[in-house]
Amino acid sequence: MEKNPDKLPFDATKLFEALQYQMVVALEYCYKLEKGKRLWIEVYGDVTLEGVSQVEVKLYADTLRDGHPNIWNTLNNWLNKTFDHRAYESLVLMTNQEFSPRSTLTKWNSSTAAQKHALLAAIYDPVEKKFARSKAAEPSEGLALQRSVMDPALKDELLKVLEKAVFITGSPSLKKRIHDFKVLHLRAIRESKHQNFIDDILGFIGSNKFIESGWEISCEDFNAKVTELTKRYMTHSSIFPEVDVDALEQSIDLAEIADRPFVKKIFEIEGERRLKKAALELLIAGEVIDQLYTDSLASPFDIKRYQKNHLDRHQDGRQEAMIDCMGETCPTQLKRQSLRFFxxxxxxxxxxxxxxxxxTTEFRNGIYHMLADVKADRVEDEFYWRLWDE
Structure with a gap:
């Protein structure tokens, strides 16, 4: 297979970006949830905050022209008989698009329902007249949509919708929204864990758990997740750092580490079946220590003291175990006892x-292998698993 095959005609990048944009908007609205309330995604519309707002989210590259389907489709959806607009305080069209320079709707949000209706009529009426003068047999898709919205039989309902309808244009880009989210909500989170927090909370919102149950997120569920992640990633967290164990395990090459001291000391007691796990534990300990230093959760002094305490405990434990081996000369028995000690x-x-x-146990065991992997300044401080002296 070629490393750089030609792109397929359809590029899904923009689709994924739009979906992520919608999820980030949903995340922002989750922070507005009040006790006992719920938020829905793709149930009553793009994002729905129970009893408060129904939000249509659009990420488009073009300008918001008077006849743009994002405007008329959204109004048409709000007029749908299956949609109860009375259940919401506001109906929001949120788009990154800006109004075109000559748009009729630039003063939309400051207008009354009647004024908004007049603005729509000022757009629709000329289009209808132009069609009447044309020889076309069928109206364009855009005109058909405008007719549906401006249907005289729906005027009373339309006015009720328009009273609540808000157009948020020039909505920030995805990058800007994520930046603003970090500034607003992640001040207590370690900077190196900002992306982890965002990935985890968006993963929570998009989990199958919610999709299968109607994509409904309760205030209580959301608060519990935020509390969990804050506790895990906060600046002075008491939750032990997590590492990507699978990635570390895949990086292990036993042939490359064959000459390392900690490896030789495991072979010395015929514990080679445990070698790969030992190598992984050492890598885990190293990765955790890097995180602790990066996030200022522990100092070099803290780690050195932890290592020294475990070296002392190990040496005392080893001396105790060696008492039971006094007088033993059989190499097989000595190795067997050493493996038990290990x-x-x-x-x-x-x-x-x-x-x-x-x-974690893996971190502590990794500390042991770190100690076994260095040459001690004094012979009596050298770390061994064997229960015999040379």
Whole structure:
């Protein structure tokens, strides 16, 4: 297969961007949810805030002309018999588009319902007259849509819709909306975790859990998720850092690390079946420490003290285990006892790092392998799994 095949005629990039734009708008409205209220996506419209707003979200590259379908389609949808506009305080068309320079609707939001109707009539009437003078047998799609909205039989309902109808034009770009979201809602979140927070909260909103149940998000569910993520990613979080274990595991090449001290010390006790896991634990510990430093959640002093405490605990435990091996000369038995010690150390209760309430076993074990991987300044401080002296 070619590395850079020609693009297919259809480019879905813009579609995905529009979907993400809608999700970010939905996220912003989730923060407006009050206790006991719900938000829907793609149920009554693009985004619906119970009892408050029904929002149509548009991401388009062109200008918002008087006859643009985004205007007339939206009004037509709000007039649909299956849509109860009385359930909302406002009906919002939100678009990144700007009104065209000669638009009739630039003063839309400051107009009364009757004035809005007159503005629409000023757009529709000339189009209808032009069609009457033409020889066309059927009206254009745009005219048919305008006729549906301006139907005299629906005027009373249309006026009720227009009273609540708000057009938000020039809505910020996706990039700007995400930037503003970070400034407004993520001040307490570690900067390096801003994208993680956004990915997780958008993943929550778009999860199958909601899609399968009608894409309904309650205030309580949303608050619980925000609380969970804030606790995990906040500046002084007590939640232990997470790492991409799968990616780290895929980066392990046992042939490349064959000469590393921690590897030789595992082979020394014939624990090679545990080697790949040991390598992964060492990588996990390194990745966590990098995160701790980056986010100022721990200092080099904190890590050195944690390592020193575990070195001391290990050395004392090793000396105790060696007592049971006194007088033993059989290499097989010594290796077997050493392997038992190895697993006992790995399965021991984890001492937490600083105030992290869930310091992981993998991190602690990775600290052991870090200690085993360095040459100690003093012989008595050298880290071994073996229960015999050379």
């Amino acid at each position: 697993f006992a150390q790995h399965s021991a209760p984890v001492v937490k790092l600083n105030t992290f309430e869930d310091t």
